[in-house]
Amino acid sequence: xxxxxxxxxxxxxxxxxxxxxxxxxxxxxxxxxxxxxxxxxxxxxxxxxxxxxxxxxxxxxxxxxxxxxxxxxxxxxxxxxxxxxxxxxxxxxxxxxxxxxxxxxxxxxxxxxxxxxxxxxxxxxxxxxxxxxxxxxxxxxxxxxxxxxxxxxxxxxxxxxxxxxxxxxxxxxxxxxxxxxxxxxxxxxxxxxxxxxxxxxxxxxxxxxxxxx
Amino acid sequence: xxxxxxxxxxxxxxxxxxxxxxxxxxxxxxxxxxxxxxxxxxxxxxxxxxxxxxxxxxxxxxxxxxxxxxxxxxxxxxxxxxxxxxxxxxxxxxxxxxxxxxxxxxxxxxxxxxxxxxxxxxxxxxxxxxxxxxxxxxxxxxxxxxxxxxxxxxxxxxxxxxxxxxxxxxxxxxxxxxxxxxxxxxxxxxxxxxxxxxxxxxxxxxxxxxxxxxxxxxxxxxxxxxxxxxxxxxxxxxxxxxxxxxxxxxxxxxxxxxxxxxxxxxxxxxxxxxxxxxxxxxxxx
Numbered sequence: 027x028x029x030x031x032x033x034x035x036x037x038x039x040x041x042x043x044x045x046x047x048x049x050x051x052x053x054x055x056x057x058x059x060x061x062x063x064x065x066x067x068x069x070x071x072x073x074x075x076x077x078x079x080x081x082x083x084x085x086x087x088x089x090x091x092x093x094x095x096x097x098x099x100x101x102x103x104x105x106x107x108x109x110x111x112x113x114x115x116x117x118x119x120x121x122x123x124x125x126x127x128x129x130x131x132x133x134x135x136x137x138x139x140x141x142x143x144x145x146x147x148x149x150x151x152x153x154x155x156x157x158x159x160x161x162x163x164x165x166x167x168x169x170x171x172x173x174x175x176x177x178x179x180x181x182x183x184x185x186x187x188x189x190x191x192x193x194x195x196x197x198x199x200x201x202x203x204x205x206x207x208x209x210x211x212x213x214x215x216x217x218x219x220x221x222x223x224x225x226x227x228x229x230x231x232x233x234x235x236x237x238x239x
Numbered sequence: 240x241x242x243x244x245x246x247x248x249x250x251x252x253x254x255x256x257x258x259x260x261x262x263x264x265x266x267x268x269x270x271x272x273x274x275x276x277x278x279x280x281x282x283x284x285x286x287x288x289x290x291x292x293x294x295x296x297x298x299x300x301x302x303x304x305x306x307x308x309x310x311x312x313x314x315x316x317x318x319x320x321x322x323x324x325x326x327x328x329x330x331x332x333x334x335x336x337x338x339x340x341x342x343x344x345x346x347x348x349x350x351x352x353x354x355x356x357x358x359x360x361x362x363x364x365x366x367x368x369x370x371x372x373x374x375x376x377x378x379x380x381x382x383x384x385x386x387x388x389x390x391x392x393x394x395x396x397x398x399x400x401x402x403x404x405x406x407x408x409x410x411x412x413x414x415x416x417x418x419x420x421x422x423x424x425x426x427x428x429x430x431x432x433x434x435x436x437x438x439x440x441x442x443x444x445x446x447x448x449x450x451x452x453x454x455x456x457x458x459x460x461x462x463x464x465x466x467x468x469x470x471x472x473x474x475x476x477x478x479x480x481x482x483x484x485x486x487x488x489x490x491x492x493x494x495x496x497x498x499x500x501x502x503x504x505x506x507x508x509x510x511x512x513x514x515x516x517x518x519x520x521x522x523x524x
Contacts, residue, residue, distance in 0.1 A: 098515075
């Protein structure tokens, strides 16, 4: 027999799955918009929708805690869902920020997109893995995300380092790419946090943070 | 035996092993932090030929609240009744193994069970003030039996016990009203005061709030936490949230076995045994 709380837990999971799918779509659309040089109005709408869904997850989580006083795996699941929800919301918010870059700097199609393209490819994979790891409660998928984070971090740092050494830069391209790489780096960090939350759901404890060499 | 019980038997064997390992580790820690107030060693309890507890090894830390949780019939009340030799008062009941109070076996042949029950008091599920006595005498009754005469000393003990039970302010002007004239929650605190008056070292509580409303429950729970400053408290409860609120350590019993024990926060957040997880999350049956 299903527990009364399971109705709420199922709803929580469905909200998260909806957020995962929407946040993925939002970031992918924003990156494509950057590459084609045209703003995509839906990104802002979806980003706002993700905020509303994050609020719903918080409210439902608090309600479940207040009404059912969950413990053990139930409590861990709710705690992790709140964190994952925030991660999905942040994906959407950074996608929104990428659109702001387009609004601020105008047409960027003449800039070299190679670094952003490469970093965004990895970031999109990390987002996809985070959504799938949550949906399947798959620790192995979650662990893969952490391993990919360094690539996006390095892309951002290396780009800045290269800029510092350059004597002649196109300021518009340099600033816009720095910002976008920074947003991708933050999205990748949130993917890592989501992966850690998935591991917490399954194993009951989060893995230790690995120091970068 | 149903599937769940069979599974439980197998799991309790594993769980018992782990519990023993944790117990060992707990004991290692205690060797640095101080000895347990109470410790059971291979405690087995019988009702006639029926074995109700199957070799319990558990350390109760001094000046802490330890909660015993588990489903009906798991042996938790039997367990605490063994801790002050009340179990043997039931016809046909007996216990084997050891219960060490400050390292001394309370089941040793020359030990007087009456003296043990003075050192280890008990509060029961249903408030049970003596119906023919007033509030004052309910607290003083045990002391009078030990020969203490009426007078300032007795008055002081009664007042102090009622204060420790957080009841003094509510009854100080009504000490000669019948003990049964106050509310259920007050009656339970009166029983706690009666236990405290005997200056025990350990207070056992068997479902002390099950007959109380939420406000009275809250007062008794606050009291439990206050009392651990002076006494070692062991509470049996069906209410898992109560254990989560008041206990420093929690032990989970199932089918007469200790499945898991540990600090309350870790047991409720991340139990190590699947059986504990299923019980806490209501996935039994």
